[in-house]
Amino acid sequence: MNGSDAREWMGRFFAAFDREQQTLTDLDRRTGDGDFGANLRSALGRARTALDATETATPGDVFDVVSTAFLNTGGTSGPLFGMWFRNLAKATRAPTVGVADLARGFTDGTSTVQRLGGAKPGDKTMVDAMAPAAEALAAATGGIHEALAAAAAAARSGAEATAELLAKRGRASYVGEVARGVLDPGAVAVALLVEAACG
Amino acid sequence: MNGSDAREWMGRFFAAFDREQQTLTDLDRRTGDGDFGANLRSALGRARTALDATETATPGDVFDVVSTAFLNTGGTSGPLFGMWFRNLAKATRAPTVGVADLARGFTDGTSTVQRLGGAKPGDKTMVDAMAPAAEALAAATGGIHEALAAAAAAARSGAEATAELLAKRGRASYVGEVARGVLDPGAVAVALLVEAACG
């Protein structure tokens, strides 16, 4: 994956979010405070504008821009996504990066999010999609496309599984049983992100 | 008039006020803000207590105590009466005082009230009773009893005449024609005061 692949990945992610924004907002309305779609839109809008205005060489350059956009956003998800991308950027400073680099970025990103947010897998948060995606990449043996496809599938099924969980962290923890059966919007957003990597 | 005569005068004034308090309040209710009775009661209550607790020799000592009580009172009438009594006290520092001393005290007191309050005779204020009383004393030729009786009559008719006047000063000036036909409470209080001097 080189710099322009990374750009295209982000472009597909923006487009996927545009399609799913309303769904994500509805999920946060049922499990949190309903601003997840708006928080993400402002972060991604800022990312899109900044990428358009910035020369980037390596994938890391691209992810730095996206990280900054998220870190300039309020809410809980903004700064956590920002730190996830920041770790991904640190692992992808070469002009062309491979599965091992991505795996390291995903893994470091996930552990940073866990450390900062205090959520463990199973707490019904974005971590429930991040962690399986990182594991899938780390375990991948084939080429980058197969690895990313495996990661995307893992993220999606992690996100799907959040429906059954009771939230332990974030606002959803305040509503308890009411959120049972509802997907966690942060985890769904992670699934969209990793799926977008597959082209 | 010696110190104990002055004390008795004040005692009769307190008693007259107790009788007329409600009437005075009603007059202020119709021409001003209705607190004249309460303002005077608090000043005279303080004067009564202070006189009971204070040794006095000359009439001036007595009037000083009353002056202080008035000057410790709010409203417009309190400080004006206080300064009137203060002038009377300055003129009556001898152990026994005569008509000339009283006339000087009344005259100085009236001009101080006029200077401070800016009211002229005919403005429907306490001055309309004070000024004729002072003039009557100044013009008196007989003994102190006749002089005080003449002053009392002059104060009373000055007070009665305020009914016909339109107020130029004080709160009564805000109500205009509505106060026509109503006596000015400050002027009535002056009449009570001077009448009390007659025993």
Place this chain on the structure above:
Amino acid sequence: MSRRQFLNDPEHVVPEALEGLVLAHPGLLRLNPEPAYVTRAKPATGKVALVSGGGSGHEPLHAGFVGTGMLDAAVPGAVFASPTALQVSAATTAVDTGQGVLQIVKNYTGDVLNFRIAAEIAGDEGAAVEQVLVDDDLASERADGEGPGRRGTAAVVVVEKLCGALAEQGAELPRLARFGREVVGDARSMGIALAAGAHPGERAPAWELADDEVELGVGIHGERGIGRRPYASADELTADLLDRLVAALGLGRGDGVFVVVNSLGATHGLELALVHRAVHRQLAGRGIEVARSLVGPYVTSLDMAGLSITLVRADDTRVALWDAPVRTPALTW
């Protein structure tokens, strides 16, 4: 809608608050309980003493401005009622050290009467007393010059600060009085309210406004103003007040002013700050320079939701006096 306050007996609000204030500033203030007045904890010597006072309910005015570089004594009346003449004369003689006393009096009938009497009494007792009458409230100006004249409002803080600094420099009483009167002549204020306040112990605000109206030209005693105008943005409301103030003072390009953006009680710091921004920008747009500003609650009207804007002509002398050190509960630099 009903208001409540933190209080015990409504009759005791003022003495209890005075006690609480002085307990918060033992190094700055002393309370004389009877008659009630507040003086500096460390009395000044060798200077003209400054005394102000008036009704309570305007806190931090006046007791909050007692201290080095400002007042020597403050004399509080009951809520919205003048202190008595003997309170004022007692405070006046207490702080006189032989250089005389400047009394700073807001123009209200009761205050004027009681301070004038107090000045005579203190004069009889040997104090040289001069008075500066503060009458900055543009809303109460009458074209025919009749009536009691403009009310005294937030400009009193500027007068107390500048005269306080000049007194600290050793200026003599006549010069101080002259200077204070010049400052007053160059000061105008105007207030605006979004909601009335309520008297301690009373649960209804003094008056109600329609949702789309604001009260223009309010004073500091809960009185209604000179009229209503439509509610509008802070920038527009500021422009309305500034237009009048600038015209009244005849300010133009190149002039400098002190600005006070004063909370009338319940107005939040965010609101005051953004109104100050509007004042600054609009004056700059007219070529008028803001020399110094005060933004905060200085002369309140109980818990009124409103603010006043004061402009006072500034020059180099006055700016130097403004910048001179001051150390009081409510103003320190």
Place this chain on the structure above:
Amino acid sequence: MSRRQFLNDPEHVVPEALEGLVLAHPGLLRLNPEPAYVTRAKPATGKVALVSGGGSGHEPLHAGFVGTGMLDAAVPGAVFASPTALQVSAATTAVDTGQGVLQIVKNYTGDVLNFRIAAEIAGDEGAAVEQVLVDDDLASERADGEGPGRRGTAAVVVVEKLCGALAEQGAELPRLARFGREVVGDARSMGIALAAGAHPGERAPAWELADDEVELGVGIHGERGIGRRPYASADELTADLLDRLVAALGLGRGDGVFVVVNSLGATHGLELALVHRAVHRQLAGRGIEVARSLVGPYVTSLDMAGLSITLVRADDTRVALWDAPVRTPALTW
């Protein structure tokens, strides 16, 4: 009942107010507009830098406490919302002069998260960063210790003052952080409200109370408290709060405390002063000495009609730090 505020676009309240604040204190403050933070006009050198911040709506907190003897930078978020991680990290690296940075953070999930991220980022860029988490609000304490922990409220001003003074004396970062955490451990606050405030641009208060009720244990974001209690005299309400605070800190005869009687927004100076009198008398009755007090609006919750009482254990070292000079818009001596 509907509230109104002085504002233009509700979205622009915070940047406009920041501009207005800094214009009022050009000698003290500088504004970095993007990302938004406020620093001292004259940066300090050779000392640990202090950075605080959090949601807006609490003015004068935090920008009002930037200056000599207190903060080096304040980072404001939107009303009641954390500043972003990059705002905080930008302010942190801007004021670091090589001695490191102490971040003072009120305990709210968003603030904690963003400050923690900011600390990592600033750390990556070479700044040594330590944090003091302020969690003084007794009402939000849970017996089981679960949940996000006690909220950070008015004790943050005491922490900023004392740490600010210690930093000015040249204390090193680890010692400053340790000291700050000790002060926090000795600090508890509790709030009480007579009426809720309203968000800029919103016309209804966040909640309504019955006429005979007060809200006990309110925070500083317009949340309801932990319960209602009957309206009562200021002395009784004060006793209710003090009982809890004294018990929580285990205070007894011979102990000394700092006291903050803090307006939550619309509470008048008269009310605050008389509550301070009650605090003083009631603590004296328990043999507890009030070493120093602050009485006024320090950490507000928009225009809430309410107040909080903070007690912080005082000792000679802390009193000396309290008394050290401070020069900021909202606290100066």
